Amino acid sequence: MRAVVQHGTGGPEVLEVADRPEPTRKPGEVLVRTEAIGVPFYETQLRSGLIPAGPAPAVFGHEAAGIVVEADDETLLGRRVVTMSFTGGAYAEVVAASQYTLVPDTVTPEQAVAAAVPASVALALMHTADVEAGETVLVEAVSGAIGGYLARLAERRGARVVATAGKGKADIDHHDPDWRQKVPEGVDVVFESIGGPRAAELLAKLAPHGRILAYGLLSGEFPTFPVAGLIARGITLIGFGGPDAYGKRVAAVRAEALGLVADGTLTPVLDRTYALADVAAAHARVESREGVGKVVLIP
Structure with a gap:
């Protein structure tokens, strides 16, 4: 699969697209073929080293939406979910995740990843x-x-x-x-x-x-x-x-938040979408603070 690998800390140039083996899911996790990947501001701080991150090189990214292709619960197969990972791995064509939320049918993957977190x-x-x-x-x-x-x-x-x-x-x-x-x-x-x-x-x-x-x-x-x-x-x-906040309180209201998107109460704001290969440009866009709304990668 194609994935974005972080090579050390620094500017957007430390993020490079490379071929990587697909992840193997653990019990309780779902394997998701990604359709849209979020690029939040805090990830630019992780990439630059302002916020401490894990060892490099490693597949980068934390927020993605896509279709479940493997799961313990077979009723999840083919369903769209949005995932959140604290350990990275989301900037990829396939991601394994333990924290996921079903996406309402009327919400697109871009909207889901723009709103979920x-x-x-x-x-x-x-x-x-x-x-x-x-x-x-x-x-x-x-x-x-x-x-x-x-x-x-x-x-x-x-x-x-x-x-x-x-x-x-x-x-x-x-x-x-x-x-x-x-x-x-x-x-x-x-x-x-x-x-x-x-x-x-x-x-x-x-x-x-x-x-x-x-x-x-x-x-x-x-x-x-x-x-x-x-x-x-x-x-x-x-x-x-x-x-405590992001792993519990935020996760507990994610389905409610997506429901507010589905019923039109909240309208996700998308700034720009970029191909996975243009990840450096996407990070530069976020760091410029010129846009309004979410920057999204399309794998």
Whole structure:
């Protein structure tokens, strides 16, 4: 099979298409012939070495949708699923996965891979934040996959959304170093995905007893908040990440998220599709942050 192999850390050029043996599934896993593969921003950080990854060379990638060709349960054969792997292997024509979710018949593989992870992350974040009608919500990086779904889900609950993005894609341009000063006061919930030491400036913008959910680090740095500032305003800070969040809470709502896509509540946003051989261009596109929505590889 053709697969994308990561040779060390660095720029997009460390990803190369090569022939590799098809994976052998373990009991409980399904073997999937992929139709669409997601390219999320965090994978560019794994590839560059900003986030620690496993040993190389290895088949890269974590999110894919496709048709089940082998399974313990024969009723799964021929069904479309979306898969999530924490150990890589998704940038390939065939992937073995233990974590998978059935895709509704009306959802295409591109839509499935565009929505399955980011929409379920957004849904799990919304459940964790317990956003209520009438509240004001700050969504950072709204032009990204997760941020876009967060904004739509918050509006669906009757919340007021204040959004940031780069290059004129939202009212607040977070490329401006002082963008946090433009956030209105009285924010009830902050979905923090940019990070960095200046995240603490948002404390002055929060309503008493507001909530901060820290789930990303687009800046490459974790957000920093002084404990004294949290205590003084009664702010709740929730870290959202790791196996508990992504392996349990996010996985638990993936079918719900795909159902919202199927019934038209959520519309997946696709930026561009690339052939598997053009993986370097796909990564460059994601790193440019010029697009809106999901970049997808077609094997």
